[in-house]
Amino acid sequence: MLPVGLAAAQGLPARGFAADVSSGLALSALAMVLAQFVTSGRFERTTGRVGIDLTLQGHQLAARFIGVVLLLHPLLYGLPGARSVDGAGSALAGLFAAPRLATGVAAWALLLALIATAILRDRLPWCYETWRLSHGIGAALAAALGVHHAMTAGRFSADPWLAAVWVVLLAVAVGSLLRVYLLTPLLQMRHPWRVVSVSAAGSRLWELVIEPAAAFVPKFAAGQFFWLTLNRSPFSITEHPFSAASAPADLPRLKFLIKESGDFTNSIGSLPIGARAYVDGPRGIFTLAGRTGAGIGLVAGGVGIAPILGVLRQLRAEHDPRPVRLLVGNREPGQIVCADELGQIAAEADFRVRQVLSEPPPGWSGGRGVLDRQQLEALFDAPDRNRWVYFVCGPGPMMDAVERSLVSMGVPASQIVTERFRYH
Ligand SMILES: Cc1cc2nc3c(=O)[nH]c(=O)nc-3n(C[C@H](O)[C@H](O)[C@H](O)COP(=O)(O)OP(=O)(O)OC[C@H]3O[C@@H](n4cnc5c(N)ncnc54)[C@H](O)[C@@H]3O)c2cc1C
Secondary structure: OHHHHHHHHOOOOOOOHHHHHHHHHHHHHHHHHHHHHHHOOOOHHHHOOOHHHHHHHHHHHHHHHHHHHHHHHHHHHOOOOOOOOOOOOOHHHHHHHOHHHHHHHHHHHHHHHHHHHHHOHHHOOOOHHHHHHHHHHHHHHHHHHHHHHHHHHOOOOOOHHHHHHHHHHHHHHHHHHHHHHHHHHHHHHHOOEEEEEEEEEEOOEEEEEEEEOOOOOOOOOOOOEEEEEEOOOOOOOOOEEEEEOOOHHHOOOEEEEEEOOOOOHHHHHHOOOOOEEEEEEEEOOOOOOOOOOOOEEEEEEHHHHHHHHHHHHHHHHOOOOOOEEEEEEEOOHHHOOOHHHHHHHHHHOOEEEEEEEOOOOOOOOOEEOOOOHHHHHHHOOOOOHHHOEEEEEOOHHHHHHHHHHHHHOOOOHHHEEEEOOOOO
16 A cells, blocks of 8 residues: 555646546555565565465465456546547557557556466466466566556656655565575575485375485474475476475474375486485474464374374474374375374374275275264364364365364364465
8 A cells, every 4th residue: 555655645636536546556456466576475474474375365365456456457547538548549449559558568468367377277288387487477577567667657656755665666576586586596505405215105195205415404393394396406496395294303304295196296206315305494384383272183184194294293202291183084095194103102192093084995994984073073072172273284175174164163263273285
């Protein structure tokens, strides 16, 4: 709203409701575009408090607002009766054809294309890396074009204060790109890691262990995730987020559970031992830090067990006396991981695990079906369960259902901590 405030403070004569609304919306949308470079997920200072899920939901919401404003901006100027621009045909056609608005038109088209390709990403024949590169470069270009448009064609941005705001916001946006794609890889080069082992952990599931190549011990909280670049230069754009399945107590080694789910993860099994790895992190708020609960409820679906194992292993390393219950959902027995370790923890501590299969084999003695309220109530049966803290990670629909069920059982939403591996 700062650009809108600075524009209003100029006290220029009104041009009519539609034109002034159009300008105000466009000024706030451009500021929002520039803010996305800092707030869309790669900076712990902005995401650290709310977590990556909410951060990216905020990014998607901002993109929808920007999209609506983009559609309204020329339409409001081009309303019947509005003045034509540079004497060209109808007002709306004139806007798109006017040479002095060319950078604005380019920014407009590019931003709409970015929003459309983000919404349709799963249906595009592009690999994730291509989409990510096009999204980043497109956003940087659109931001620069948008600022140029505001400063050359905008009625209010001729004001030196507002012009200064655009220059500062653009500089921060460019600086944030340099930080992520240049400075971070340079810093990572000072602390390379190496692959210690890659072993099959279940059906299409791998356990990857890495350790620092030189004496260096990172810090993280159990349940956090890291951006990993494996067997590539740290400047490559093929970094992927993975949750640590190990606990800080296991440092300097970090363990990950990785499910084959695309071109990169499908090749994890052939990663050479000793290969270089680069690590950016830790990130995320899927941790026990700052949370209290009379007991701890863990709910994992599929590879969502990874950060849950990290939390469980840390609780065990700290000899936490609180009751811990783990509900795990999978399709078939081949997907169950660490059954021996879980059995051992159950023998030593106040810990119970319930494995649920949606396609159980004959003779299966564990739970059957999906992780619904019935399964949750069967395991989380303590009288004070509403004062427990719950950690939930797994496929999106499972997480939504579990969150709804826990809330319907009386667990306050503030006691439910979630991590999503996919954003839509
Ligand atoms: C916070 C977080 C923690 C995660 N932890 C784990 C884990 O512990 N174990 C595990 O197996 N998986 C985890 N994932 C998911 C994992 O990152 C993706 O499965 C992996 O990146 C897929 O890459 P791919 O090239 O094999 O598949 P692709 O076919 O390229 O992608 C499949 C989907 O994975 C997502 N994805 C792909 N690349 C990226 C990327 N660079 N950044 C963000 N999302 C991407 C996209 O939604 C994409 O549609 C986590 C994801 C997030 C966001």
